[in-house]
Amino acid sequence: MRAAIFFTPPADAALTRAAVQWLGRGAFDGEPTRDSDPAIDRLVAEPARYGFHATMKAPFRFADGADLADLDASLADFCASREPVAIDRLVIAALGPFFAFVPERSPPALSELAETVVRTFDPWRAPLTDEEYRRRRPDRLSERQRENLTEWGYPNVLKDFRFHMTLTGPVEANERASVEARLRERFADVDGAPLSVDRLGIFIEPEPGGPFHLHSLHPFRPPIEDR
Numbered sequence: 001m002r003a004a005i006f007f008t009p010p011a012d013a014a015l016t017r018a019a020v021q022w023l024g025r026g027a028f029d030g031e032p033t034r035d036s037d038p039a040i041d042r043l044v045a046e047p048a049r050y051g052f053h054a055t056m057k058a059p060f061r062f063a064d065g066a067d068l069a070d071l072d073a074s075l076a077d078f079c080a081s082r083e084p085v086a087i088d089r090l091v092i093a094a095l096g097p098f099f100a101f102v103p104e105r106s107p108p109a110l111s112e113l114a115e116t117v118v119r120t121f122d123p124w125r126a127p128l129t130d131e132e133y134r135r136r137r138p139d140r141l142s143e144r145q146r147e148n149l150t151e152w153g154y155p156n157v158l159k160d161f162r163f164h165m166t167l168t169g170p171v172e173a174n175e176r177a178s179v180e181a182r183l184r185e186r187f188a189d190v191d192g193a194p195l196s197v198d199r200l201g202i203f204i205e206p207e208p209g210g211p212f213h214l215h216s217l218h219p220f221r222p223p224i225e226d227r
Contacts, residue, residue, distance in 0.1 A: 002061055002205040003071060003124075004212065005117055006053035007197050015090070015101075015190045019052040022167065022186060027051025027203060027214045043179065046169035050212050051203060054165045056117040058154035059205060059212075060125035071124050072202055072216050078120060079218035084198035085109045090165075092183050092191050097171055099183055100164040103195075110197065114161045117200070118152055128153050163197075 009016045011028045020026035020033045023044045028051075062068070089104040103110065128149070136155060138146050145155035156162065171179050184191060201217040 001068075001207075002059040003068060003215075004055065004059040004203045004205075005057035005075065005121060006051075006201055006203050007056055007199065008051065008053045008201055008214070008217070009195070010199075015193070015195065016052060018187055018190055019165070019167070023048040023052060025051070025211065027053070027212055030211060030213045043168045043171065047166040048211075050166075051214065052165060053201075053203065054163050054197075055156075056114050056200060057121050057125075058157075059203075060153055063124060063126045066124040068202070068204075068215070071121070074121070075200060075202060075216075076218045078117075079200055079220050082113070082220045083223050084196045084220050085113055087163075087195040087197065089192050090190075090195040092167070092180070092187060094176065094180065095162070095164060097173075097176075098166060099168045099171065099180065100166045102162070102164045104192075106163060110163050111161055113197065114163070115158055118154075118157045122152060125153050
């Protein structure tokens with residue numbers, strides 16, 4: 001079993017509803033959300049397995065002596081101590097060969113949150129095995145990303161973190177324009193909308209390569225002005 005700490009909006013949020021319809025499954029209940037569509041299914045196979053999310057602590061095996069119940073309690077306490085982070089506009093963008101929702105302008109508080117999560121919950125993570133390390137293709141990473149991989153189990157953390165909510169796997173170059181157009185049409189009602197990062201969840205992969213599902217979701221405390 002592996003666990004991960006992800007952000008995901010509420011199940012009934014317009015963004016979530018649109019995303020799980022596109023991906024074909026939701027992590028809240030693991031159920032299919034639409035009929036199979038070969039033209040879409042091939043684009044979303046990878047992100048659908050993880051569920052709609054933004055990574056805060058990448059999937060990890062538990063260290064000796066660590067367990068899910070303790071992680072869950074600690075994450076609940078952590079979230080109760082945090083205030084939401086506001087993203088003014090969440091937009092569709094290409095990140096290399098795949099597409100995702102990203103902040104048009106990322107607030108510094110978002111990077112601070114992600115770094116704090118990585119550092120706070122690293123004691124629950126078992127060190128990478130040699131196979132897990134090689135799977136990340138360290139030869140394709142920068143020196144700093146390789147250092148991140150060794151120290152934190154994931155290359156895209158700290159200064160290499162970028163908040164994103166993945167919508168596709170890699171898309172061939174000759175298809176990217178048409179896929180982008182399809183995404184912009186599909187998500188027209190939520191592309192450019194604000195987003196509040198106001199909760200974190202534990203997602204579980206029960207078996208290697210299997211779909212992730214949401215184990216628990218913990219809200220942040222309300223902003224001072226709302227108390």
